[in-house]
Amino acid sequence: MQFLSYFINGISLGSIYAIIALGYTMVYGIAKMLNFAHGDIIMVGGYIIYVAVATLGLAPLPSIVIAVVLCTLLGILVEKVAYKPLRNAGSSLAVLITAIGVSYLLQNAALLIFGSSTKAFTSVVTVPAIHLFDGQVVISGEVVVTVITCFIIMGALVLFINKTKAGQAMLAVSEDKGAAQLMGINVNATISLTFAIGSGLAAIAGALLCSAYPTLTPYTGSMPGIKAFVAAVFGGIGSVPGALIGGIILGIIEILSKAYISSKLSDAIVFGILIVVLLVKPTGILGKNIQEKV
Numbered sequence: 001m002q003f004l005s006y007f008i009n010g011i012s013l014g015s016i017y018a019i020i021a022l023g024y025t026m027v028y029g030i031a032k033m034l035n036f037a038h039g040d041i042i043m044v045g046g047y048i049i050y051v052a053v054a055t056l057g058l059a060p061l062p063s064i065v066i067a068v069v070l071c072t073l074l075g076i077l078v079e080k081v082a083y084k085p086l087r088n089a090g091s092s093l094a095v096l097i098t099a100i101g102v103s104y105l106l107q108n109a110a111l112l113i114f115g116s117s118t119k120a121f122t123s124v125v126t127v128p129a130i131h132l133f134d135g136q137v138v139i140s141g142e143v144v145v146t147v148i149t150c151f152i153i154m155g156a157l158v159l160f161i162n163k164t165k166a167g168q169a170m171l172a173v174s175e176d177k178g179a180a181q182l183m184g185i186n187v188n189a190t191i192s193l194t195f196a197i198g199s200g201l202a203a204i205a206g207a208l209l210c211s212a213y214p215t216l217t218p219y220t221g222s223m224p225g226i227k228a229f230v231a232a233v234f235g236g237i238g239s240v241p242g243a244l245i246g247g248i249i250l251g252i253i254e255i256l257s258k259a260y261i262s263s264k265l266s267d268a269i270v271f272g273i274l275i276v277v278l279l280v281k282p283t284g285i286l287g288k289n290i291q292e293k294v
Contacts, residue, residue: 001136006259007252012143012212014251015150019205020228021235021243022157023198029238030174030194033083033095037102038202039225044106045071045203046121046210046220047114053122060124067203075199076192078102083195084188103222110218123211142212149208153201154244161240166193174238223267227254230274236284245285 023038045067052063082102086095127141161167169190172180181187202221209224210216227250235246250270257266277284 001133002259005137006255008137008139008143010252010255011248012146012251013255014231014248015146016205016209016212016247017224017228017231017251018150018244018247019153019201019208020224021232021247022153022201022240024229024232025235025237025239025243026170026194026198028232030170031083031087031191033092034099034229035078035083035195035198036096036099036225036229037078037082037106038198039221039223039228040103040106041071041074041199041202042206042209042221042225043110043216043218044074044221045206046216047110047119048203049124049207049210050119050121050216053124054119060126064124064204064207067207068200071203071206072196072200075195075202078199079192079195084191087191107218107222114218116218119216121210121214121216123214124207125211140212142208146208146212149204150244150247153204154240157197157240166190170194227267227270230270232284233274234277234284236286239284239286242284242286 020038020042023041024035027033027035027038048067048070049060049063052058052066053060058066082098083095086098123142125141125145127145129141130139130144131137132139161170169180169185170193172183172185173187173190177187180190205224206221210220228247231246231250232243233246234250235242235244250273253273254266254270257269261269
């Protein structure tokens with residue numbers, strides 16, 4: 001029964017990674033950029049909810065809505081100011097360095113505003129726990145909400161991409177920016193929309209992450225963001241279903257590693273898996289080989 005508890009907790013953690021990984025996989029799939037500041041937007045979302053609940057006394061749901069809106073605007077601002085000027089840069093290294101700079105900027109801004117002390121985060125989940133097998137297995141409300149939210153987001157995102165004009169524009173831009181522009185698609189607006197969606201989802205991931213692990217610091221989003229990037233690569237970066245598969249597998253591996261091997265080695269195991277995946281199948285589980293046009 002203990003294994004089942006660990007397995008369920010792994011799915012919950014993996015669901016959070018999957019939601020975060022969507023931001024990486026969408027931005028890379030459409031703009032061919034790695035937004036390493038994405039993890040810190042999770043932290044920003046967590047602080048917005050913390051202030052709304054603890055200081056302003058708002059209910060959890062309105063607090064989450066406010067966090068989603070503000071993080072969406074922050075994502076658009078970051079894209080416009082930091083990434084758009086470098087979109088046609090000859091080297092991707094400039095974009096990568098800028099992303100790291102934005103990450104440190106957000107972290108230090110949080111340090112200046114909130115300090116380095118750890119804040120106690122009040123869970124935004126009010127769903128009661130589920131008891132199975134006469135109480136031998138207890139599934140917390142946070143786990144239930146996290147898993148359900150993840151699958152709802154994934155389903156809604158797949159429908160959005162495949163059934164709406166904006167989603168079709170994203171697919172077109174991901175295939176060929178130049179051809180998409182010739183067909184009348186606003187490439188800049190499409191990329192901004194991608195950043196907006198990813199940042200809004202990061203706020204939801206921040207709410208779920210801080211509810212499951214109720215502490216908050218300026219560095220809260222750093223390691224989950226990096227692990228979510230590993231999940232995106234593992235599932236096939238650029239693939240929405242791949243983000244789901246990679247996130248859940250990675251979450252299960254991390255929790256089982258902590259339980260049965262060593263809590264100190266769990267992170268090393270996670271990153272070791274990334275190395276193995278890159279050696280064996282560099283495109284990930286659902287990734288596709290892309291042929292460069294010459």
